[in-house]
Amino acid sequence: MRDTDLYRTILGLTPPWEVVDVELDVKGEQVVVRVDAGLGPFSCPECQAQVPGYDRKPRRWRHLDTCQFTTWIEAEVPRVQCPAHGVKQIRVPWAEPGSQFTALFERLAIDLLREGSVTGAAELLRITWDEAWGIKARAVARGLARRTQEAVPHLGVDEKAIAKRHRYATIVADLAQGRVLYVADDRKRESLDGFWPTLTPAQREGIQAIAMDMWEPYIQSTRAHVEGAEDKIVFDKFHVTKHVHDAVDRVRRAEHRALKQADDDRLTGTKVPLAHAPPGHDPRATGHLPSPSVQRPQGGPGLGAQGALPPVLGVPVPRGRPEVLRPVVLAGHPQPAHADGRGGQADPAPLSECPDLPPPRDH
Ligand SMILES: [Zn+2]
Numbered sequence: 001m002r003d004t005d006l007y008r009t010i011l012g013l014t015p016p017w018e019v020v021d022v023e024l025d026v027k028g029e030q031v032v033v034r035v036d037a038g039l040g041p042f043s044c045p046e047c048q049a050q051v052p053g054y055d056r057k058p059r060r061w062r063h064l065d066t067c068q069f070t071t072w073i074e075a076e077v078p079r080v081q082c083p084a085h086g087v088k089q090i091r092v093p094w095a096e097p098g099s100q101f102t103a104l105f106e107r108l109a110i111d112l113l114r115e116g117s118v119t120g121a122a123e124l125l126r127i128t129w130d131e132a133w134g135i136k137a138r139a140v141a142r143g144l145a146r147r148t149q150e151a152v153p154h155l156g157v158d159e160k161a162i163a164k165r166h167r168y169a170t171i172v173a174d175l176a177q178g179r180v181l182y183v184a185d186d187r188k189r190e191s192l193d194g195f196w197p198t199l200t201p202a203q204r205e206g207i208q209a210i211a212m213d214m215w216e217p218y219i220q221s222t223r224a225h226v227e228g229a230e231d232k233i234v235f236d237k238f239h240v241t242k243h244v245h246d247a248v249d250r251v252r253r254a255e256h257r258a259l260k261q262a263d264d265d266r267l268t269g270t271k272v273p274l275a276h277a278p279p280g281h282d283p284r285a286t287g288h289l290p291s292p293s294v295q296r297p298q299g300g301p302g303l304g305a306q307g308a309l310p311p312v313l314g315v316p317v318p319r320g321r322p323e324v325l326r327p328v329v330l331a332g333h334p335q336p337a338h339a340d341g342r343g344g345q346a347d348p349a350p351l352s353e354c355p356d357l358p359p360p361r362d363h
Helices: 003-011 103-115 118-125 129-149 189-193 201-205 216-225 239-261 271-275
Strands: 018-025 030-036 055-064 069-082 086-089 154-164 167-174 179-185 209-212 232-233
Touching: 018 086, 030 271, 055 103, 103 118, 103 129, 118 129, 129 201, 167 189, 179 189, 209 216
Parallel strands: 030 069, 154 209, 209 232
Antiparallel strands: 018 030, 055 069, 069 086, 154 167, 167 179
16 A cells, blocks of 8 residues: 555545645654645535635644654645625645644644643643644534533532632533533622523523522522513522521520520520431430520511421531532522622521521411
């Protein structure tokens, strides 16, 4: 087999493209494969009509190495003059328009980029960091273009602290497929506003649930862009549980203050046993909690008829476990859409004075 036939075969060239020359540079450790498209006519890249050639432009692409030899494809690529679309460069079958690399080289690069850093992939491929980044960006663009028709019924919106909490990013994920759909700077309403236009109208209508923190900017953005957002927003279990525990502790403190005025210190030391009692557990059984005969100040709400949390909410606050990220769908129990005012412990106050808490419910 001649070397030109060998490279025509391994490059998968189809007419009109032919390998016309193979140059082996042993000292420079490279192979240059020259290909040519003949005299035409050629296909217009826009309408595929057969149209005459206009002129040619020299182009060069990096291909997979031939053993340890860097391999290049060179061609004088014809430009055509289409009556409908003007002067256009024809498409080459081995590379994407505008890329300096063949599709096979880009595929190898993407495999390496998925395994490691841009810097590491660039070193292994002997290309620049910018070139490796360009390959990655094109791969992302292709993936985004493919994604426009897929339904995304269950979304997750969350913030991610960057650089020791001085900066934030907003991340939107497709919870069903476990993939990131969108990333934006900061955690403002505008950060999430940019996501919605990336969905088609059909995708937006197909949203069934959006899991998020009780973070007002995200709630506002979702309300403004998703029809029926009130019924689709799902607050994550961590924050719901945190609010319940905060509420219980505020009531405990208020009652403790009232009892102490009468020299009654029965609630001293009850914070931890109350907060960490497992579902269905009665802290009074271990002697940690007094009987519910405590006189409540100003008739405010207490801990429930049984002196404990309703079982559905009486779960310990999870501490960094993966399951805290799973959404809890509060179907039929719309939650108030208020920010939780993160960062800092609020002063103890009676439950009735906490507008960001839902009223007690019977479960
Ligand atoms: Zn055309």
